[in-house]
Amino acid sequence: MPSSPAIVWFRQDLRLTDNPALQAAKARGRPVIPVFILDDTIDWAPGGASRWWLRHSLTQLQAALATAGSRLTIRRGRSADVLEALIAETGADGVYWNRLYEPAAIRRDTAIKASLRDRGLQARSFNASLLVEPGDILTATGSPYRVYTPFWRALSAMAPFGEPSGAPHALPAPEGWPTSESIDMLRLQPSGPDWSTGLASTWQPGEAGAHQRLTQFVRNGLGHYKTRRNRPDIDGTASLSPHLHWGEVGPRQVWHAVSERLGRGELNGREAQAEVFLKELVWREFSYHLLYHFPTLPDTPLNGRFAAFPWIDDHHAALRAWQRGQTGYPIVDAGMRQLWQTGWMHNRVRMVVASFLTKHLLVPWQAGAEWFWDTLVDADLASNSASWQWVAGCGADAAPYFRIFNPVLQGQKFDPLGAYVSRWVPELDRLPESVIHCPWQAKPDVLARAGVRLGTTYPQPIIDHQFARRRALAAYERIKSEVTTMNPERSPELAL
DNA sequence: TGAAATGTTGGGGCG
DNA sequence: ACGCCCCAACATTTC
Numbered sequence: 001m002p003s004s005p006a007i008v009w010f011r012q013d014l015r016l017t018d019n020p021a022l023q024a025a026k027a028r029g030r031p032v033i034p035v036f037i038l039d040d041t042i043d044w045a046p047g048g049a050s051r052w053w054l055r056h057s058l059t060q061l062q063a064a065l066a067t068a069g070s071r072l073t074i075r076r077g078r079s080a081d082v083l084e085a086l087i088a089e090t091g092a093d094g095v096y097w098n099r100l101y102e103p104a105a106i107r108r109d110t111a112i113k114a115s116l117r118d119r120g121l122q123a124r125s126f127n128a129s130l131l132v133e134p135g136d137i138l139t140a141t142g143s144p145y146r147v148y149t150p151f152w153r154a155l156s157a158m159a160p161f162g163e164p165s166g167a168p169h170a171l172p173a174p175e176g177w178p179t180s181e182s183i184d185m186l187r188l189q190p191s192g193p194d195w196s197t198g199l200a201s202t203w204q205p206g207e208a209g210a211h212q213r214l215t216q217f218v219r220n221g222l223g224h225y226k227t228r229r230n231r232p233d234i235d236g237t238a239s240l241s242p243h244l245h246w247g248e249v250g251p252r253q254v255w256h257a258v259s260e261r262l263g264r265g266e267l268n269g270r271e272a273q274a275e276v277f278l279k280e281l282v283w284r285e286f287s288y289h290l291l292y293h294f295p296t297l298p299d300t301p302l303n304g305r306f307a308a309f310p311w312i313d314d315h316h317a318a319l320r321a322w323q324r325g326q327t328g329y330p331i332v333d334a335g336m337r338q339l340w341q342t343g344w345m346h347n348r349v350r351m352v353v354a355s356f357l358t359k360h361l362l363v364p365w366q367a368g369a370e371w372f373w374d375t376l377v378d379a380d381l382a383s384n385s386a387s388w389q390w391v392a393g394c395g396a397d398a399a400p401y402f403r404i405f406n407p408v409l410q411g412q413k414f415d416p417l418g419a420y421v422s423r424w425v426p427e428l429d430r431l432p433e434s435v436i437h438c439p440w441q442a443k444p445d446v447l448a449r450a451g452v453r454l455g456t457t458y459p460q461p462i463i464d465h466q467f468a469r470r471r472a473l474a475a476y477e478r479i480k481s482e483v484t485t486m487n488p489e490r491s492p493e494l495a496l
Numbered sequence: 497t498g499a500a501a502t503g504t505t506g507g508g509g510c511g
Numbered sequence: 512a513c514g515c516c517c518c519a520a521c522a523t524t525t526c
Contacts, residue, residue, distance in 0.1 A: 230497085351497070390497095402526045403498050410498090469499085473526060503523065510515085 004093035005031035005174045006122070007086060009079075011105075013098040013128045013247035014061045015207040016068065018164035020126035021096040022171075031174035033090055034065055034072050038186050039079045043104035044298065044381050047374035049343040050245075052196050053205050055188035057246050060206025062183070070171040073180040080112050087121065089178050094122030098129060098247070101288050102381045103295035131161045131251050131285055134292035144293035146396045151286050152279060164253045198341035203242065203377060210243035218257045223270040225277045232335075232346035233419040238277065239344070241378035244284065251281055287386035290396055298385040299366060301394035309394075310475050312362040321462050322357050323371055325425070328454075328461035330437050331411035332356050334424035341424075343377035348414050354391040355405040360468035362475060365392035393476075401476045404469050411437035427457050 006025040013019055014036075025032045036058060039045070046054060062072045075082045083095060095116055100109065109125065116123035127133050132155055138144060145151035190196050204212065217238040221228070228236025243249050258274055261267065267274060291297045301307060312318070321327050325336035335349035345353070357368045369388040373379045389395025393403075415421060418436035422429035428436055430450035435442035439452055440461060447454065454460050 348497085355498095399497075400526085404526090406499060469526095476526090499526085501523100501525070503521100505519100505521080507517105507519095509517085511513105 003030055004091055005033050006094040006096055007083065007090070007092045008032055008034045009083070009095055009097040010034060010036045010061065010072075011097060011100055011247075012245065013250075014057045015210070015248050015250070016061075016064055016167035017207065018128070018166075018250050018253050019098065020128055020165070021098045021124070022168065023165055024124060024126065025094070025096040026168045026171060028094075030172060032070065032171045033086070033092060033174055033178065034061075034070055034171070035083075035086060036061075036072060036074050037079050037082045038074075038076045038188075039082075040076075041078050042108060044102060044373070047376075047379050048190060049199065049375050049377045050373075050379045051188040052190065052199055052343070053203070053242055053246060053377045055183060055186070056203075056205035057248060058183050058186075058188075060208065060248075064167075064207060065171070068168060068171045069173055071173070071177050071180070073178050074183060074186065075181060076186065079108060080115070083112065083116075086178055090174060092121075094124065096122075096124050097126070099125045099127055099133070101129070101134065101292050103291070106292075128250050129247055130288055131155065131255060131282070132158055134289045137289070144289060145286070146290075148283070148286055148397045151289070152282050155282055155285060156278070159255065160259065161252050161255055164250070164256050195340070199343045199377060202342040202344065205242070205246070205248070207248045210240070210248035213238065213240055213243060214249055214254060214257055218261050222258060222261060222274050222277060223267050224273060226273040229276070229280075230348045230414050232349050233415050233417065233423075237347065241380070241383075242344070245378050245380045251284070254281055284380075284383055286396075287380075287382040290386050291382040294396075297389065298369070298381055301392070302389055302396055303394040303398070305479050306392070306394035308479050310362070310478055311364040315361065315363045315367070318361040318462065319357075319363050319367055319371075321459070322353070322361065322363070322368075326459050326462075327356065328440070328459040329356065329407040329411075330418075330421040330425055330428055330439065331407050331415060334415075334421045337424045339372075339375050343375065345376070346420075348410075349420075350387070351391055352405050352407055352410045354388060356407055358388075358392045359401075359404045359472040360407075360463055360465070362472065365389065365394070402473060404472055406465060406469075408438045408465070425458070428452060 006028055008022050008025045013021070016022065058072070058074070065072050086092065100106065113123040113125065137154055139150070145154070217240070221236065221238060224236065228234050240249065240254065244251065255278065258278060262271060262274055294302060322336060325333035325340065327333055331349065332353050335345050335353045339345040354368055357363050358365050365388040369384055372384055386395060390398045393399055393401035411421065418433050421436050428439060431439060431442065431452060432446065435446060439447065439458065440454060452458055
């Protein structure tokens with residue numbers, strides 16, 4: 001049918017610029033029906049903070065589409081059923097989308113694609129979310145990369161990744177629009193107590209907000225990234241992660257913005273600073289590749305010997321203290337409270353709190369990953385799973401298990417003035433720098449003058465560092481010997 | 497993208 | 512003057 005519309009199925013690509021599915025649908029020269037489906041039947045449906053973000057991002061997308069003379073149709077339910085209904089209602093003869101890489105999404109989308117094509121409908125998918133897709137980058141022996149540095153070398157050698165395309169000026173509308181639910185009907189906002197005020201004052205979801213962040217960062221932050229990125233007390237990171245997760249901006253656009261700045265030679269010998277940023281962007285890629293090739297990444301340790309790791313089962317109280325930011329270690333508590341209040345935590349502090357949970361408290365990393373999934377505005381199955389496994393020591397190219405962060409030293413090193421702790425743990429803000437990361441070592445009169453009463457206004461450390469460190473190392477010793485007896489011939493990869 | 501334990505070196509105090 | 516010891520400071524090894 002000459003004027004049959006195409007459905008553009010938006011998922012984690014909530015943008016109009018550099019959106020290949022949208023471009024391709026528009027290029028047909030026939031009507032385009034943009035659709036978003038909230039599909040809570042899928043594994044790892046978005047968590048609380050992510051849903052808050054989604055609500056606002058959809059509002060922005062809706063407005064942007066309206067400006068282009070189009071309209072966002074919103075539905076709920078099983079994606080296949082909803083698409084089916086929409087095709088019947090609109091007479092669409094094709095569905096266009098940008099690919100996802102989560103295992104459940106791949107299964108679902110593959111089935112949908114096959115079913116559409118079986119019935120003679122068009123089903124086309126594109127890459128909007130990665131610089132290089134899994135399958136397009138493999139080692140010389142054809143296996144997926146398990147080590148980051150060779151992955152980085154191979155991927156960065158494939159640059160540039162193409163010029164990002166602009167937004168379509170106008171999208172051809174169908175004769176009639178399908179009915180749509182309102183964004184409110186999706187009930188994405190927090191129910192019960194509204195914890196989202198801190199999020200609203202921190203973030204600007206949507207494509208415009210994403211580009212504002214990117215522009216601002218490339219102009220002012222990029223040239224100092226390497227120096228400042230590890231300082232949680234400073235705004236030294238790009239804070240693009242939630243925008244990238246929902247595809248309000250794509251990695252091609254980020255790469256392009258950075259290399260354009262580099263090409264203009266305006267960084268005055270600060271190229272190394274920018275390269276560190278690109279490497280972080282590529283850690284995101286690496287995580288996606290790992291998730292694609294190792295689909296059990298979200299729940300099962302990549303390193304099989306960790307199957308026997310003696311995690312503590314009865315960890316309810318410890319987990320809760322960690323979640324609430326009540327461990328008695330200021331840098332840990334500051335991070336966990338920043339997370340709760342803003343939906344985000346500085347990356348350096350994420351490593352510290354994750355190390356603390358898995359190594360000091362011996363709580364399984366999956367419990368930490370679940371909490372992050374629910375509380376982070378940038379919750380992303382690939383990055384979250386790969387990073388927790390990395391910290392726990394069981395992932396690809398992981399930090400060795402025996403690399404245990406000392407939360408006091410990490411605090412003193414990366415928050416030297418204690419400003420980060422002061423901000424998020426205000427009950428300690430009158431302590432002098434010298435003890436703000438270890439209040440239990442302060443003399444009684446120092447504590448008294450700062451109005452701190454340990455065990456009352458702020459907790460005593462829930463565990464002694466020395467004790468925890470030795471206990472963690474002993475636990476690790478157990479699985480080292482155990483697997484050797486169970487598995488005499490070690491695989492070549494593990495022999496490293 | 498660690499920290500702690502252990503080893504080495506060399507300056508200076510001191511008998 | 513000389514050797515001895517102490518102990519920062521730095522380096523290396525181990526976890």
